[in-house]
């Protein structure tokens with residue numbers, strides 16, 4: 001390929017055109033002077049330097065994307081600079097030799113690897129006479145050899161020069177020459193210049209493998225999205241190169257300047273050949289609507305970009321929003337509100353740091369990408385600009401150690417026993433001192449207000465795992481209110497994911513469930529439902545006995561919740577009663593994304609069975625091998641489930657809400673789950689067509705422990721960890737009543753020690769920094785805080801825990817005294833573990849027997865009863881202007 005040498009900035013339109021054409025070629029050489037004017041380099045840039053050049057400058061350039069640094073070999077030799085070869089990495093070094101002999105000698109005597117060599121051929125070159133060059137090209141297999149032609153520009157010699165270029169190309173040697181030796185003008189030869197387009201053709205070495213002699217041409221955009229296939233020949237290629245546009249050879253119509261009539265032109269950005277030089281690769285900036293004759297962006301997908309081009313599409317949409325902001329567009333709002341955009345970037349970055357599972361990480365990374373690209377677009381930076389920088393960074397020869405700018409080193413925490421949560425901008429979030437006096441200065445409090453409930457920085461490995469610690473005496477009312485809040489859930493974004501899933505299941509039933517299960521759970525199901533009787537693999541005896549014990553206790557407690565009908569005579573002859581009836585068809589969701597939960601199957605199935613529901617449908621995600629855990633199947637058998645739906649997430653909820661070919665429709669759906677499950681429950685509950693109700697909205701698990709000086713520190717720590725291990729968003733709270741610093745330090749030590757021995761310590765490193773302890777002076781204040789927080793689980797580890805129970809106003813379930821650990825309630829004591837979270841304990845109860853029942857009232861009035869109530873009913877009906885109501889009484893009493 002031809003490699004132009006560029007020594008000065010273009011001053012004429014022709015020079016500009018030559019320069020921009022040079023940038024489409026794979027390589028170009030810049031003088032030192034031009035190199036020092038560039039802060040970053042396009043891919044394929046080579047710099048020409050004297051041997052006494054400042055090496056730190058050259059390093060900077062290599063770090064900024066310069067591909068190779070070139071030096072005159074003779075200068076290095078004469079400078080006797082022994083360390084020269086140590087200064088530039090061999091893979092980025094090139095040497096210029098004055099003739100073939102010198103290069104040959106260098107190759108024979110020097111074990112120095114080179115990336116590039118340039119051999120100066122000072123006259124018109126006749127390859128058939130130069131045996132040296134032939135032998136060098138065979139000898140130097142891994143070395144790129146470039147011949148510098150000093151053209152004889154007399155008219156006859158120009159033709160010879162083109163022949164030389166072609167002959168060198170055939171030897172696998174590139175040709176470089178000063179860009180001023182070329183011209184795009186038709187009259188190039190009369191100007192004593194070489195035609196740049198002809199030189200390009202002669203040097204590219206393309207050969208057709210087709211009978212019609214055309215060159216297959218792959219066309220992509222800057223992001224590598226394939227737009228389609230076209231054909232070229234020498235004529236079209238010359239046009240493409242000289243116009244810097246997409247010009248091809250149509251097999252039907254001949255020369256085809258893409259978009260000349262439709263306006264969908266292409267700016268040519270890059271031109272290269274494939275490995276065996278029979279296919280061209282054009283990189284273009286495609287103008288709208290696109291490359292395809294069907295007016296789509298690519299020829300391969302009717303949806304414009306297809307899956308491969310999602311980032312391209314996002315880039316295009318962002319640019320479009322910037323140019324033509326539609327009213328009410330959120331992106332346009334971000335363009336105009338830099339502070340909001342910066343806040344969103346920080347928020348999403350923190351969420352990405354907190355993400356643990358691959359799904360969460362992909363989700364959060366996508367959010368962050370959107371906001372990052374919005375910032376880039378707002379400032380005129382395109383995705384290909386970002387890619388260019390990634391490429392430059394990948395070429396760095398000197399790298400920083402890669403330490404974070406955040407002060408989170410273990411040494412620092414060891415020495416100061418403080419965690420200094422300094423954010424990327426250097427602003428303090430909160431200074432935490434577990435063993436020393438807690439204090440939050442005035443100046444910190446502003447930051448604290450935004451960060452108290454939203455600390456998302458996980459504890460790095462090797463650092464002490466500890467909760468943030470506060471004293472209510474150092475906090476304002478507003479700060480205490482901040483602590484009571486749970487993290488904000490991004491409902492809109494989750495709805496955008498869940499709604500299409502529900503619609504898909506509604507529309508395509510079982511086949512949609514199979515498709516979604518394959519997508520999200522990576523399981524290909526043959527059938528969606530297992531129907532009773534179930535085939536249960538043999539269970540370990542101890543496991544089976546434990547499930548049986550739990551079943552009996554939970555059943556006893558839930559049977560006790562069955563209520564007798566109420567019958568009462570409100571007035572003589574007026575009898576009112578209330579009785580319960582089971583909800584006939586119920587769906588119970590047993591989560592299974594990160595853990596198998598037979599205990600949740602017990603907690604939901606037993607009250608349903610006790611209530612007498614006639615059809616219990618259990619849904620749970622299948623394991624990777626498509627099976628359902630034997631423990632869950634055993635529980636399904638114990639609770640006499642009608643069927644097991646082998647699906648999870650929103651698709652399982654939709655299937656039970658609407659029914660499919662094999663999944664039975666239900667009247668109520670109960671059970672916990674992740675944000676997709678919860679969102680789907682909320683959506684189907686609001687769809688009148690589904691006619692389905694739900695138990696309650698659910699969120700990540702929570703626990704609040706109230707402890708005084710009589711508590712056992714190791715028990716407190718173990719309880720906190722038992723809920724912190726559920727998920728990265730779980731929150732645990734220690735409410736201390738007059739705990740000394742020593743006691744707090746002991747609980748903190750126990751927490752760290754126990755956490756580090758747990759297999760789920762990775763999750764705990766996320767959940768514990770989101771958790772906190774807070775100290776109060778008395779039980780009243782502690783209870784008030786707990787009631788305002790409304791925890792899912794409340795543990796009382798105090799001297800007289802029973803005395804605090806009457807003061808509990810809001811909580812899902814209470815665990816009284818130091819032996820009542822929360823785990824017992826999770827599995828086997830008898831109470832239910834499906835409980836309201838997120839503060840919903842203020843108005844919701846946990847799942848219980850009545851969750852599976854409805855209560856029906858009835859009444860019976862005697863003649864006397866009607867007589868005695870009639871005046872009141874008719875008067876009130878009159879007040880409301882509802883005469884038909886009044887008349888129904890009047891017609892009965894008028895004759896008496």
Ligand SMILES: NC(=O)c1ccc[n+]([C@@H]2O[C@H](COP(=O)([O-])OP(=O)(O)OC[C@H]3O[C@@H](n4cnc5c(N)ncnc54)[C@H](O)[C@@H]3O)[C@@H](O)[C@H]2O)c1
Pocket residue numbers: 359497520521590591592593594595597600621647648649650672673674676677698699700701726727833834835837
């Ligand atoms: N409050 C309680 O009583 C209680 C009891 C047990 C579990 N939990 C909670 O339930 C939750 C269980 O969550 P889980 O994820 O382990 O199981 P899950 O069964 O709730 O969710 C798993 C399903 O989510 C779907 N899903 C995953 N990624 C998705 C995506 N990107 N888009 C759409 N759908 C996707 C998949 O279909 C998968 O089957 C946890 O938060 C846990 O703390 C609460």
Ligand SMILES: N[C@H](CO)Cc1c[nH]c[nH+]1
Pocket residue numbers: 597599600701702792826833834835
């Ligand atoms: N603690 C959970 C309710 O928040 C339930 C559970 C299931 N398995 C263990 N625990």
